[in-house]
Amino acid sequence: MTPFAGHPIVVAVVPHQPELVALTAASWSRAAGGVAVYFAYVDPTRFTVEEHPDGTVRHAEIDPDTVDDSWAERQKQIEESLAQVLGNSGVPWEFRYLAGRPDRALTHLARAVDAAAIVVGTRAPGTGARFREAVEGSIAVQLSHHQHRPVLVVPLSIVDWKTPLWR
Template sequence: MTRSAPHAWHGSPTPGAPTVVVGVVPRQSPVVVRAAADLARALGAALVCVWSDPARTFVAREPDGTLVTTPLDPDHVDSREGDGVAETAMAEELGRNLEGFDVAWRFVYAVGEASRALARVGREEGAAMIVIGSRRPGLGGWMNHLIGGSTAGHLAHTQPLPVTIVPQAPEEVA
């Protein structure tokens, strides 16, 4: 099992200010989180960046907010040096992508299906809206859409927050 402590704010959010929740994934085009940061700044809001790790499942939430998870694959064995590696890499990637933006932000690590995690964090944060990137171009993006459906579609049909979709141009996706 892996424990994931809550991540601290980068910058100071204005008390009572709205939040914008943005869905992020590893190696996503930086255009998505930067567009969300621009939108948050324009609204006077803080930015909450959420990655829902599809390879892990929820076990428990400790009183201090620490998330306890376990791999979905029963053959995967957590190793001491492997705990939190993907989470740490995602947090570092966000730090690079948001460097120089004048907006308070923090990273939230979640597990499971992305639209459910984004909707849950949106409710918890009292978010004004959720921002997500369009599906990745190419065969991989098409297959993900075919198998799992559209995260934007799930969000738009299952919760009351506005959903803003940021297009990812094929030449910008790594």
Template sequence: MTDSTPRAAEEAAQNAALQKAVIVGIQPGQPPHVLDEALRYARLLSAPLVVVHVDVTRFVTYEDPDGYVHSAPIDLNLDAGAAEFEDVQRAAEQALADVDVPWTARQLVGDPALAIKQLAEKLDAQLIVVGTRKRGLGESIREFFTGSVAARLAHRQHRSVLVVPQGDTVPDDQKDIWTE
């Protein structure tokens, strides 16, 4: 089961069916074991799975009383976020094709930690799953200005946050974690 951005009435019906879900934040190109781990916990908790991608190139302009979110782009490249969501959705469809857990894909907009937190509140989620960030200078700069999504989620809401390593681990004797 998948959807893109549902309208308010559809979203309310879907949210009712997705109560107590496990939410997993996914980015294009992220290792598949982040989604696998979220699926494992959804099975353990007998919960639906919500795969989310947050389009950081858009921001929330206002929210209707019925919950529908209106957004605007930060820049004129409108296709970037849509293309990323399509990649995430396609990867989720392939990975979850034969699973026995109900799931859906959603695209959120704005700040990743705040968008995931708000969705978790709407769904009364049992667990939020995110991957660690990629190593590299660009990611280090982004995290310096915005902070870690996992850390911000852990400090700004009451649900458990599972942080799944992306892959390559740093040796214990390496002092600087982000050498790139």
């Protein structure tokens, strides 16, 4: 087990994700003594060509006949969103654009930076997200089964247990 104090955390983010995941990570950072937070987006439409010791990767398109640079705009958008959410929080953070399977990419980053834990949000609400999770599986579950770091799962929507689920 990696001690929480003095060790960074890795946080999985996706475009247009509620701010709660980043805010939870910032709160954890402050509670652990101002540790670094490594936010990461894993692009499943690209693959990792080379992994670097600092957790960054060189990635490429799955289809070699396609030229798609939309990933650079996505990276910029996520970084700007994080900068806006974290503002002057005083939390040290960096962003990594990763590729491939989310559980493997996040585990590689966590190993590279010697992270104490990995933070992920729950799935987005809606039928499409439920179907995707049923087919691909839960990243939180995959992480908890395939690496030794604790996984903190941040709920993205409020569940009112007084309301029947079938409504």
